[in-house]
Amino acid sequence: MTQTWHVTYEIFRKKGDQSTHYDRFEMKVDPDEYVLDGIERIWAFHDRSLVFSHACHHSTCGACGMVVNGVEKLTCITPIRSVTKDGGVIRVQPMRNFPVISDLSVDMTVFYQRMESVGHQPVVSVGFEDSKGKLDSEDDLLRLSDCIECGLCISACPIALTTPAYLGPAVLAGAQQSGDLNPCVLELVDSENGAWRCHSAYECTEVCPSHVDPAWRIMDLRKKLVARRIKKFFGVK
């Protein structure tokens, strides 16, 4: 049976050089709807100037990442009842640590470039066990890799908050997943703004909607980097 809740969406607004503010929208919602459903209704029936990113509606494209009541969420799979209560507030902000294009939409260009630079494979063979970085590329059938490049981990990372130069969890996890630590990738990840910048807050793993476990991957990447250095020191290839 369908329930009806009265909730208030507080939406972050930013247009060009204008000062930022929040717009409030009183909404009647089904608590089992998703946060993105409400945002879409605000756009459809209340304010056509609202800018936000979304596409697939089933957690595959990674486009609808936002900060909901202070926590990074993929809004297409976040039920309203999981973030508020009847009569409550849903404050929606754009992801942190990315330049805001307008309202809830952020510019992820640099992030995508970095993912490509480290050799992250968005499509892998079905036999590829990417939960723990094991390779099996014998199969011809393909599937999408676990990381959907939503950027939530970078938004939640306290280190990315203080320096945009830090590659960030998804990019480092992408390097670990690719398994190809060629000199170009090594220059990026074995550096001040690479794997060694992580300070183990584990927020990336907490907010990841796709069980990539970026924190584990960063630590595993460090282990590989140390092993390489030790081998290099002893002249082992």
Added chain:
Amino acid sequence: MAEHPQKPANLIKWFDPRNKSLGSWAFILNRITGLGLTLYLFLHLIMLGQLARGPEAYDGFIALVKNPIFLVGELLVIAAAFIHGLNGIRIGITSFGIAGGKQKQLFIGLMTVAVIAIVYFAIRMFTH
């Protein structure tokens, strides 16, 4: 041209624990205790500097720090050392891929050890 909504200068937000997970609480705790221990190091060096000003100055300073307020301060230093040291062991272990999936359990376990040690030292300091 889009701009960064959060500036690198937003270091102060590291210390905001709202809506954060246990890993971030450990991260914040390590920074607070680290800054506290650094401050203590400077105070400790100032105290040692009293030695150079003769026995009277040093004895006067020692009499001052026997005040209960300073004892509480010393207990805070001990607490910071245990929390920072034990949390550091957790970070050291997990940073190289060992027990990374158990970082929360490690944190709870090591902080339990820290609390026991702090209580022990508190009893020793305030009953002798």
